[in-house]
Each structure stands twice: as structure tokens, then as C-alpha cells.
Amino acid sequence: MTNDNTTISDLIAGQKPGWSLDQRFYTDPEIFDLEVERIITRNWILAGHQSELPEPGDFKVVKVANESAIIVRTQSGELRAHANVCRHRGSLVCVESRGNTRKFVCPYHGWTYDNDGNLIAARNMPADFRKEDHGLHSVSLEVLGGLLFICLSDSPPSLAGARRDLAEPLRMFGFENLKVASHRVYPIEANWKLAIENYQECYHCATAHPDYARMHTLMLDAAKRDRVQQHMLDRMEACGLRDMEFDFVDTCARPGEQGYGYSRTALFDGYKTGSRDGQPVAPLLGDLKDYDGGASDITVGPFSFLLAYSDHVVAYIFTPVDHRSCQCDIYWLVRNDAVEGKDYDLEELVWLWDITTEADKRIIVNNWKGVNSRFYQPGPFSGMERLERRYIEWILQELAA
Numbered sequence: 001m002t003n004d005n006t007t008i009s010d011l012i013a014g015q016k017p018g019w020s021l022d023q024r025f026y027t028d029p030e031i032f033d034l035e036v037e038r039i040i041t042r043n044w045i046l047a048g049h050q051s052e053l054p055e056p057g058d059f060k061v062v063k064v065a066n067e068s069a070i071i072v073r074t075q076s077g078e079l080r081a082h083a084n085v086c087r088h089r090g091s092l093v094c095v096e097s098r099g100n101t102r103k104f105v106c107p108y109h110g111w112t113y114d115n116d117g118n119l120i121a122a123r124n125m126p127a128d129f130r131k132e133d134h135g136l137h138s139v140s141l142e143v144l145g146g147l148l149f150i151c152l153s154d155s156p157p158s159l160a161g162a163r164r165d166l167a168e169p170l171r172m173f174g175f176e177n178l179k180v181a182s183h184r185v186y187p188i189e190a191n192w193k194l195a196i197e198n199y200q201e202c203y204h205c206a207t208a209h210p211d212y213a214r215m216h217t218l219m220l221d222a223a224k225r226d227r228v229q230q231h232m233l234d235r236m237e238a239c240g241l242r243d244m245e246f247d248f249v250d251t252c253a254r255p256g257e258q259g260y261g262y263s264r265t266a267l268f269d270g271y272k273t274g275s276r277d278g279q280p281v282a283p284l285l286g287d288l289k290d291y292d293g294g295a296s297d298i299t300v301g302p303f304s305f306l307l308a309y310s311d312h313v314v315a316y317i318f319t320p321v322d323h324r325s326c327q328c329d330i331y332w333l334v335r336n337d338a339v340e341g342k343d344y345d346l347e348e349l350v351w352l353w354d355i356t357t358e359a360d361k362r363i364i365v366n367n368w369k370g371v372n373s374r375f376y377q378p379g380p381f382s383g384m385e386r387l388e389r390r391y392i393e394w395i396l397q398e399l400a401a
């Protein structure tokens, strides 16, 4: 239990390595403000897939903490992102969450912007008013294997390493040619770090996720896992997959670069994919020839995590809302020529990660309630919370920087 007069830097310096965070990191709005400054607006966040915006004028709005960005395909076919803040007096310009338009008309006084963000109409302005000085601010946008990433900083961390090292994994699974089969939003009444910490560890999997635990091997001890892993490695080449591993995540990121990672882990024997009975739920991705029985974890930055099975991809994005709430977006992606009802059944496709996320939501909210208690004090991590521990060290490093 901390004294409320402790400064944030003292709190960071006093954090015991290998122990969960002090209560104030979860409950103090001042620390959240610092996180917005140093973490939330400074890192790349997955914002969907290019296939969601196929036509000129297609747009979607993405919200992160207090910020709102419009991602739009311009009339010339490029993808751009704009701050959703009117240059007149600051109203949100676009209040719909997605659609198709040739122009964005601010609902307040009607200032009108084209899809490139240029101001094209503003009534009754003085003679010396220059429309060209009042375009929408642009937001950094990068496309990686068809995945859309935005960053709310004008000087975002470099994605060069991720672009180079993830090129082959993204190519193997044909990421550019995926489509969104389903997108669900899970609001979570808890501090955002609790949600991401939960995603990073599988110490809770055996107790919270009986279905996940019968197919994924993450909670096995190392020796047992090595045996299952070897079976997968033996099959991989014939299935058209290359064995690769990158770990530049969080504190292991190169200076100036966004952290990223890739690894593939075997499912239990008999499971070709993450489905109810282990049988395929969609056509094989990319150029894959067969099922190796593995699932690849892909991480880009601190908020975005992807899981590539052989026949579908599940993408998780955790976005902070305020210090006491966050949101988990899940996208289920399949190859873009797969036909719903014929090549895949939506309910079967989303089944595992929908029930797993609902269960996670319950345990995260319970965790949040306990963390708010006067009796909460940091506790020691287990050996199965290694990634979570590193994540927390990175958070502290960024807050202290």
C-alpha cells in the first residue's frame, strides 16, 4: 500500500522487479495521463485490414483513449488517416463508425473536407482565410501485409525491423489477401494494462479456459512442450511453412524501433487448428499445402497481438479508453476468396476465441475489482508470467524515460 504523496518517479523507482505493479499504476488518472503521453500515443496500434476499405471513399473511425482517427481510401486509391478533429472549433468531423463518402462534413458548422483531408468548403469566412491552412491533421498510417497500423505521434517508432522480419511470416499466411470474416468488440471495465497482462500469460489458462487448454500447449512444462513442438517441426516443411522465430518485443526492441515478435507453437496432437473438434474451420491460408498443427503468435507493438492458425487468423487489439476501462477488438480473418456458409461457418470460426475472451473479460474485471481494494498489494510472478513481467518492465521503462 502506497502513500499517495509518493511521486510517480519514486513509485517507478520503488517498483520491485518480478512483482505485480503498485495499485496506483492501475487506479491513478495522473499515471494514465502519463501513459497517454509516453505510451498510448507513441506506439503503433493495429486498426484493421485493408480489405475493409476496398473502394475509394470507404472509411472507418478508430478510437484510442481521447483520440479519434478516420482511416479512408482516397479517390486516388491510397489509404490515409486523419485526426477526426475539425480545424474550425474542434468538433468530431465524422460521427459514423464506418461508411463510404466523397467528403466529410463537420456536423457543427458544416466545414467540409475531402478524403485527402483538405478543407474544401467553409462558409462566411474572412477574405484572408486560407482553406489550405486548415486541412485535417494527418495521422501516421502504415500497412504491413495488408494490416493497417496507426500511430498518434508525428514521429512514430520505426517499423523497419517488423517490416523486414515479418515479411516472410506474413507472406506464408497470405496476410495481404485476407478478409475480415468477423469483427467483435469486447468492452472491459478494467485498466488496460490488466487486460494486456492477462493476454501475455497462460498461468490462468488451465483454470479459466478448459477449451483453450485442451488444444493449446502453452501451459505445458518445457519438456512435454518440446516433444509436441518437435512433431510440428517435423511436419512444417511439407506443409509449406518455414520455421522462424523473432523476439524483439518490449524491452528487447531495438532502439527507435517498434517492438515485434514471431513464433510458432504446436497444438496438441489431433488439433489442426483452434476449433471445437480440432478440424479445419476455413480453407488453408496463403500457399500452405497442409496442416502442421501449429499456431503462430505475432506481436507488433504493445497493443496488438495476432494468432495465425493454418486456416484463419485471429487479431486482438487492446485499446485504452481511460484509466478504468479499455476495449478488446477481435478480428477473425480468412482468405478473401472463402465464402461464408460454404467454406466456413462463422459460429464455428469465432467459437474458441469468443468464449475464451468472454472468460478473460470476467477474470480481468475480477482482477480490477481486487486491485482497487485497500487490501491489494503487489504479488510475485510465477515462472509462467515471464512475458507479462517483461511487459511491465517495458511500461516502467517508458514511463520513466
Ligand code: FES
Binding pocket: 086, 087, 088, 089, 090, 091, 106, 107, 108, 109, 110, 111
Ligand atoms: S467545429 Fe466543425 S465546422 Fe465548426
Ligand SMILES: [Fe+2]
Binding pocket: 198, 199, 204, 205, 208, 209, 356, 360
Ligand atoms: Fe485468457
